[in-house]
Amino acid sequence: MTEKTGRLEQIHDFLLFADRFKQIVRQNYLTDGSRRETDAEHTWHMALYALLLKDELGFDVDIGRTLALILVHDLVEIFAGDTFAYDDAAMADQAAREDEAAKRLFAMLPPDLRDRVDGWWREFEEGRTNEARFARALDRLQAFGQNVVSGGKSWREHGVTRTRTFRRMNEALECDPAIRALVERLYARADVEGSWTPEPA
Amino acid sequence: MTEKTGRLEQIHDFLLFADRFKQIVRQNYLTDGSRRETDAEHTWHMALYALLLKDELGFDVDIGRTLALILVHDLVEIFAGDTFAYDDAAMADQAAREDEAAKRLFAMLPPDLRDRVDGWWREFEEGRTNEARFARALDRLQAFGQNVVSGGKSWREHGVTRTRTFRRMNEALECDPAIRALVERLYARADVEGSWTPEPA
Numbered sequence: 369m370t371e372k373t374g375r376l377e378q379i380h381d382f383l384l385f386a387d388r389f390k391q392i393v394r395q396n397y398l399t400d401g402s403r404r405e406t407d408a409e410h411t412w413h414m415a416l417y418a419l420l421l422k423d424e425l426g427f428d429v430d431i432g433r434t435l436a437l438i439l440v441h442d443l444v445e446i447f448a449g450d451t452f453a454y455d456d457a458a459m460a461d462q463a464a465r466e467d468e469a470a471k472r473l474f475a476m477l478p479p480d481l482r483d484r485v486d487g488w489w490r491e492f493e494e495g496r497t498n499e500a501r502f503a504r505a506l507d508r509l510q511a512f513g514q515n516v517v518s519g520g521k522s523w524r525e526h527g528v529t530r531t532r533t534f535r536r537m538n539e540a541l542e543c544d545p546a547i548r549a550l551v552e553r554l555y556a557r558a559d560v561e562g563s564w565t566p567e568p569a
Numbered sequence: 570m571t572e573k574t575g576r577l578e579q580i581h582d583f584l585l586f587a588d589r590f591k592q593i594v595r596q597n598y599l600t601d602g603s604r605r606e607t608d609a610e611h612t613w614h615m616a617l618y619a620l621l622l623k624d625e626l627g628f629d630v631d632i633g634r635t636l637a638l639i640l641v642h643d644l645v646e647i648f649a650g651d652t653f654a655y656d657d658a659a660m661a662d663q664a665a666r667e668d669e670a671a672k673r674l675f676a677m678l679p680p681d682l683r684d685r686v687d688g689w690w691r692e693f694e695e696g697r698t699n700e701a702r703f704a705r706a707l708d709r710l711q712a713f714g715q716n717v718v719s720g721g722k723s724w725r726e727h728g729v730t731r732t733r734t735f736r737r738m739n740e741a742l743e744c745d746p747a748i749r750a751l752v753e754r755l756y757a758r759a760d761v762e763g764s765w766t767p768e769p770a
Contacts, residue, residue, distance in 0.1 A: 373750060379621050380751050384714055386617055387600040390610045399588040409591045412613040415640050416587055420580050420682060432633030435640075439616050481621060513585055549574060550581050 375478050382476045385446075392445045395452045395526070399517040407442050407450065410510065414438050417506045424546040427498050434499040437492040440485050441503065444469040453511070453536050454528045495539070505543035508536060509550060516554045520563025530555075530564040576679050583677045586647075593646045596653045596727070600718040608643050608651065611711065615639050618707045625747040628699050635700040638693040641686050642704065645670035654712070654737050655729045696740070706744035709737060710751060717755045721764025731756075731765040 392407040405413075415438050422431050442450075447469035451462045470489055474482045491497055495504045512533070515522055523533075541548050558564060593608040606614075616639045623632050643651075648670035652663045671690055675683045692698055696705045713734070716723055724734075742749050759765060 376625060376747055376750055377754065379625070380714075380754070383614075383618055383621060383711075384600060384718055387614065387715070387718070389613070390599055390606060391601075391603075398591055399585060400592075402592075405591060406607075406610060408613040409607060409609040412590075412609040412616070412640070413584075413588065415613070415616065415636070417584055419637055419640055420584060420678070420686075424577060424580070430633070432631070432636065435616070435633065435636045436620055439613070439620055439636075477621075485621075510584075513581075514588070517585055517588070546577055549577055553578065553581070 378476070378478055379481065385476065386443070388446045389443060392442075392450055394450050394511075395522045396511050396514040397518040397521050399514060401518040401521050404522075405514065407445055411439060411442060414441075414503070414506045414510050417510055418503065421506070421546065422502070425502065425544045426546070427502075427544065429499050429502050434503055436488045437499055437503045438506070440488050441492045441507065443485075444473055444489065447472055452526065454526055454532060501543050505540040505547045508540040509547060509554075512537060512540070512551060512554050516558045516561075516563060519561060520558060520565075523563065524565055527565045529567045530558070531567055579677070579679055580682065586677065587644070589647045590644060593643075593651055595651050595712075596723045597712050597715040598719040598722050600715060602719040602722050605723075606715065608646055612640060612643060615642075615704070615707045615711050618711055619704065622707070622747065623703070626703065626745045627747070628703075628745065630700050630703050635704055637689045638700055638704045639707070641689050642693045642708065644686075645674055645690065648673055653727065655727055655733060702744050706741040706748045709741040710748060710755075713738060713741070713752060713755050717759045717762075717764060720762060721759060721766075724764065725766055728766045730768045731759070732768055 389411075390406050390408040393404045394407060394410055396405055396410070397403065398405055415435055418431065418434050418438055422429055422434065444466045445451075448462075448465045451458045453459070470486060474486045474489075476482075477485060491500050492503055495501055522528075537551055540551050590612075591607050591609040594605045595608060595611055597606055597611070598604065599606055616636055619632065619635050619639055623630055623635065645667045646652075649663075649666045652659045654660070671687060675687045675690075677683075678686060692701050693704055696702055723729075738752055741752050
């Protein structure tokens with residue numbers, strides 16, 4: 369086996385292994401409420417959001433880089449599992465669990481690609497570049513849209529109130545006026561449809 | 570409502586509607602054979618293939634454009650349904666059905682975005698640019714990998730022989746030496762594991 373072939377096969381083995389991402393189930397439902405969506409479905413959807421919203425922003429993004437961040441942003445959940453955004457206990461050690469998972473998962477790639485994928489994942493996590501800010505806002509906007517259009521099914525199951533969603537949605541609201549307009553539109557729809565768990569008295 | 574808001578909401582409505590792509594089920598199984606994969610999962614996986622294999626090719630591709638082609642390449646199946654690659658009857662009128670679906674689906678977007686998405690979809694279908702050739706080869710490589718690693722489950726269900734797969738895989742074999750090496754590796758594995766339906770005598 370040549371060195372070039374060994375490298376190719378290592379990348380291919382990683383790609384075949386990454387199939388497991390389709391078995392990680394999120395809390396969000398499909399918009400018709402029929403079942404929860406998988407990480408792979410969520411990620412494809414976020415990527416489509418990026419492609420169709422990038423020119424509506426008040427700042428520039430490199431779309432190739434944005435899509436790279438999105439495509440790998442949840443990949444560590446193959447080992448770390450999905451952490452529900454409103455599960456405070458699980459959120460507390462999420463960073464440590466995911467860091468460990470990233471080391472294990474990305475080490476399956478040749479070193480240069482390992483470093484590149486790890487770099488995309490960390491750039492998304494840190495949320496400092498324009499591409500990462502946009503991608504993070506879309507992560508929230510996509511999930512919020514699924515929750516609102518499915519009538520708040522996942523929120524009601526977990527007792528999530530309107531107030532509690534603000535903590536999570538703030539990053540999307542502050543990213544850009546276009547994203548803010550869409551998030552506010554979704555809040556207005558959820559208000560009309562009464563999709564929230566009532567606030568504690 | 571301002572013109573800008575109307576445009577944004579139109580794009581957002583399309584993105585929420587595109588959730589239906591997660592309900593289009595393909596013939597291919599997940600690698601563990603537990604269930605078939607959805608169009609959204611297949612598309613995410615192809616996009617990851619593109620991201621990790623683009624620098625292994627003997628020709629240059631614009632990764633942002635490649636990913637755009639991939640992200641929308643099967644979107645018309647929301648209306649036209651999945652056409653199994655080895656179903657000759659369905660393949661015969663596939664182009665006409667998908668063209669009709671494209672008109673209906675992409676018309677939901679503002680005209681400039683409608684034309685852009687339609688252009689990406691047609692570029693993929695025509696397969697002439699480097700990006701489209703690469704994306705089409707990955708469409709075949711990803712599906713072939715799912716079939717081989719799941720032990721040929723979908724092929725056996727549909728009586729697909731080794732010979733019949735060549736017609737479909739030829740485009741991937743001829744795209745680039747790196748892709749060819751990976752396809753040949755999968756053929757070798759399927760041969761060892763005996764995953765094919767026997768050839769007619």
